[in-house]
Amino acid sequence: MSGAAGEPRIDHDLVWVIEDSAEDAEAIQRALSRTHPHLTLEFTDRGTGVVERLTETARRPGLVLLDLSMPGLSGSAVLRAIRSRPELDEVAVVVFTSSTEPTEVDATYAAGADSYIYKPVNFDLFRTVLKGAVDYWQRKAKDGGDGPAGQPPS
Template sequence: MSGPAGEQRIDHDLVWVVEDSAEDAEAIARALRRTHPGLALDFTDRGTGFVERLLGAARRPGLVLLDLKLPGPSGPDVLRSIRSRPELDGVAVVAFTSSTGPDEVDTTYAAGADSYIYKPVNFELFRAVLKGAVDYWQRKAKSGDEGPGAQPPS
């Protein structure tokens, strides 16, 4: 599905998850299926070839949940690759990771992350954090707010 002039459509009910831990991927799937049953999820366990998949997709996800510790290119490397492609500007990228070091947070935002979220160990909190992130990015997309100064809808 393409938009005007052959542009690929951003689907805000589609989330792509880049997560190499099968356990964390399963937890993400369980959490989002409970809180957002209509959300389509797509999973990959590595960053290699991810940008090419995004570029070639008929429907681009409105949101990418990106782990930072990946085999092959790291999360920040994948993020820099995404942000180097203007045709992917409409895709929100949220680092969802167990990494909490201030340098890692700074590096991730410098690479172009829209948000940085720490993975809680408790499943209920894990689910609540994911729900909040998805709700926020879906509201933002529907309101049409763009740019770093945009306020979340009330």
């Protein structure tokens, strides 16, 4: 966790999930409760107000799981809004979506996503992929931002 007294801090055991599908939100909850029972998950089904909440809260999530296809404010717009705020640079944003459209993947990375992960339909694979993503970002935060498992990038 970071931040001086009174300043917002990053909590790497807090994950915000922005997902409009109740079924996908339930699958994320089930998967992470099995693989990462220590995590605190906060869910919202819309992008509206997310950036404001992130900037106003004293306890910021270490990870945001963001769906792209949402009614109203899209996941892409939320991502751009998060990345436009320098005070949110330490928050990792992982796009977790059902789209595999190459142009969408490229645009998402160009907008500042830390990762782009396709949601598998099979629950066991869904859980495995989600576990790998959360493990990676938690390890990266713990190891000070170096490459996987704290190894410098080659």
